[in-house]
Amino acid sequence: MKFFSTGSSRALVDLRTAVLTGMPRDGGLYLPVEIPRLPATWIEERKADTLLEVSRRVAELFFRDDLPPARIADLVGDAINFPAPLVELAPGIRVLELFHGPTLAFKDFGARFMARLMAHLVKDDSRKLNVLVATSGDTGGAVANGFFGVEGINVLVLYPAGKVSKIQEKQIATPGGNITPIRVKGTFDDCQRLVKRALSDPVLAGSVRMTSANSINISRLIPQIFYYVWIFFQLPRRREIKIAVSVPSGNLGNLTAGLMAQKMGLPVIRWMAATNINDSLVRYLNSGRYQPRPSVPTISNAMDVGDPSNFQRILELYGHRHRGIIRDIQGRAYTDGETRQALGELYRSYRYIGDPHGAVAYQGLRDLMNGDPRIEEGIFLETAHPAKFPETVEQVIPERVSLPSRLNRIMNQPIRSVNLSCRFTDFRDLLTSSSLYR
Numbered sequence: 127m128k129f130f131s132t133g134s135s136r137a138l139v140d141l142r143t144a145v146l147t148g149m150p151r152d153g154g155l156y157l158p159v160e161i162p163r164l165p166a167t168w169i170e171e172r173k174a175d176t177l178l179e180v181s182r183r184v185a186e187l188f189f190r191d192d193l194p195p196a197r198i199a200d201l202v203g204d205a206i207n208f209p210a211p212l213v214e215l216a217p218g219i220r221v222l223e224l225f226h227g228p229t230l231a232f233k234d235f236g237a238r239f240m241a242r243l244m245a246h247l248v249k250d251d252s253r254k255l256n257v258l259v260a261t262s263g264d265t266g267g268a269v270a271n272g273f274f275g276v277e278g279i280n281v282l283v284l285y286p287a288g289k290v291s292k293i294q295e296k297q298i299a300t301p302g303g304n305i306t307p308i309r310v311k312g313t314f315d316d317c318q319r320l321v322k323r324a325l326s327d328p329v330l331a332g333s334v335r336m337t338s339a340n341s342i343n344i345s346r347l348i349p350q351i352f353y354y355v356w357i358f359f360q361l362p363r364r365r366e367i368k369i370a371v372s373v374p375s376g377n378l379g380n381l382t383a384g385l386m387a388q389k390m391g392l393p394v395i396r397w398m399a400a401t402n403i404n405d406s407l408v409r410y411l412n413s414g415r416y417q418p419r420p421s422v423p424t425i426s427n428a429m430d431v432g433d434p435s436n437f438q439r440i441l442e443l444y445g446h447r448h449r450g451i452i453r454d455i456q457g458r459a460y461t462d463g464e465t466r467q468a469l470g471e472l473y474r475s476y477r478y479i480g481d482p483h484g485a486v487a488y489q490g491l492r493d494l495m496n497g498d499p500r501i502e503e504g505i506f507l508e509t510a511h512p513a514k515f516p517e518t519v520e521q522v523i524p525e526r527v528s529l530p531s532r533l534n535r536i537m538n539q540p541i542r543s544v545n546l547s548c549r550f551t552d553f554r555d556l557l558t559s560s561s562l563y564r
């Protein structure tokens with residue numbers, strides 16, 4: 127499979143280059159030249175019993191030119207070793223639970239798959255590969271977990287000091303080994319800027335081999351397509367169902383993967399991009415003008431993104447036509463107060479304990495369905511386990527949310543982060559001064 131850049135360059139690259147460089151030099155992002163179609167019989171017959179089987183079949187459509195089937199099956203089997211159930215809350219309202227992976231967030235899908243694909247692609251190289259990742263919360267833990275112990279790869283996780291939850295920081299900063307946690311004095315956008323600059327810095331390019339693990343890496347997006355297709359295999363078998371999906375959105379990787387699934391032939395009639403008050407996409411949808419703003423902290427902190435990087439991919443998927451985009455996607459932004467109300471309503475109406483991100487998506491789905499009577503099945507994505515946000519959730523609902531026991535273990539381990547200012551030269555010095563990264 128070949129990839130092109132959404133930037134100005136016309137050159138095509140292969141899978142290895144797209145995955146290992148992460149980002150093209152022209153500042154764009156990679157997308158597959160051709161998005162494969164789902165065979166029509168899949169959707170009609172819907173014969174598959176497990177997420178794993180669906181994932182393997184989707185992965186084959188993308189990787190069959192580059193990897194043998196047995197290798198694809200290994201990668202997928204190793205990465206997607208947890209379920210993603212579609213839970214019915216009421217007739218026509220369902221939640222796709224994406225938090226059953228090792229770090230309790232949907233980012234386990236992308237991070238675990240990417241780690242294994244990269245390890246496969248560098249297995250014969252002599253130089254170390256440094257994977258840089260900026261995180262607003264959940265990406266860091268998922269990437270640290272996904273790459274921990276992977277031969278030939280170092281991971282540097284940059285996160286904003288004081289702006290991630292305690293559990294998130296533990297997940298990022300306790301593994302040790304080939305994972306270096308970096309606590310940046312600044313915001314997520316500062317972390318992202320440092321990573322982007324490092325990747326395009328000519329001095330560093332000569333001495334340190336680097337790539338990115340943000341949702342800008344195409345190998346993180348593709349495995350997120352798996353669970354959108356899996357939604358279909360879990361729905362009741364009817365000839366035609368009018369489906370709408372609400373996605374809690376930050377950097378827009380999750381939404382982009384959904385739109386790619388739709389391009390593959392998944393019959394979704396409407397998308398809701400539900401955000402917190404970091405609403406650059408929503409304002410674009412409403413006005414046709416994209417005006418990013420610095421991010422503001424909220425209780426759904428993994429969506430505190432002021433300038434979502436995957437926006438470029440969405441524009442590209444629609445040929446930059448605002449009309450086409452708003453035909454498929456509606457956007458709504460919610461305050462923390464509205465998010466808390468949605469958490470409360472989920473609990474009162476369905477005894478369902480959501481997390482702040484899923485609650486934003488739930489509210490988005492309600493508003494979408496109220497305005498569009500065609501929708502027969504509404505699905506919202508629950509992207510994190512509520513126990514990752516106990517303070518917020520327990521303020522709203524009268525129950526304690528407990529952490530699965532496998533997470534209790536890391537809560538007792540020490541944080542080992544490196545502190546860093548948000549000046550690029552300090553980050554560059556760190557990268558060039560240590561032999562670890564060469």
Ligand SMILES: *Cc1c(COP(=O)(O)O)cnc(C)c1O
Pocket residue numbers: 231232233263264265341374375376377378379380381428429483509510
């Ligand atoms: C990262 C994240 C999001 C936002 O996903 P994007 O792909 O960045 O839009 C939503 N919810 C949770 C829990 C997350 O970790």
